[in-house]
Amino acid sequence: MADSSPPEVVLDCEAGRRMGCASFCCRLLVRLAPGEKPPTGKLPAERFVPKRDDGLCEHFDAASGRCLVWHKRPEICRKYDCNEHELLQVVLREGFTTLSALVTSQARIPAECRRFVPYIKTGA
Numbered sequence: 001m002a003d004s005s006p007p008e009v010v011l012d013c014e015a016g017r018r019m020g021c022a023s024f025c026c027r028l029l030v031r032l033a034p035g036e037k038p039p040t041g042k043l044p045a046e047r048f049v050p051k052r053d054d055g056l057c058e059h060f061d062a063a064s065g066r067c068l069v070w071h072k073r074p075e076i077c078r079k080y081d082c083n084e085h086e087l088l089q090v091v092l093r094e095g096f097t098t099l100s101a102l103v104t105s106q107a108r109i110p111a112e113c114r115r116f117v118p119y120i121k122t123g124a
C-alpha cells in the first residue's frame with residue numbers, strides 16, 4: 001500500500017555542511033526527553049548524551065562528519081533547526097574549533113547578512 005503520509009520538511013544538512021556549518025549542532029548539549037531511550041547503550045547520567053574530549057557528541061563520526069545513529073537520533077536532534085540559532089551565523093562567518101570559543105565569541109552578524117540552510121522535503 002502506498003504511503004499517504006505528507007512529506008516532512010527537514011533541514012538539508014548536506015547543504016549546511018557545504019556552507020561550512022561544521023555540524024556545530026553536534027557540539028551542543030543533547031538531552032533525551034523523559035522516557036526516551038538512548039540511540040545505543042544504557043541511559044546516560046541525567047539523560048545527557050555524552051560528549052567526547054573534542055566536545056563532539058559520542059555518536060558523531062569525525063572522519064565522515066556524520067551522525068552514526070542518524071535514523072535513531074534523539075528527538076531533540078530531529079527537531080533542532082539551526083536556522084533559528086544565532087550561533088550558526090557565527091560559525092558560518094567566523095569558524096570555530098571549540099564550543100567554548102563559539103559561545104564566547106563576540107561576533108555579531110547583521111540580520112541582512114544572515115545565511116540560511118535550505119530545507120528539503122522527504123517522503124514526497
Ligand code: SF4
Nearest residue numbers: 013016021023025082
Ligand atoms: S542541523 Fe544545521 S548545523 Fe547541524 S548538521 Fe544540519 S545544517 Fe549543520
Ligand code: SF4
Nearest residue numbers: 026057059060067077
Ligand atoms: S545524536 Fe547524532 S545528530 Fe544528535 S548530536 Fe549526536 S551526532 Fe549529532
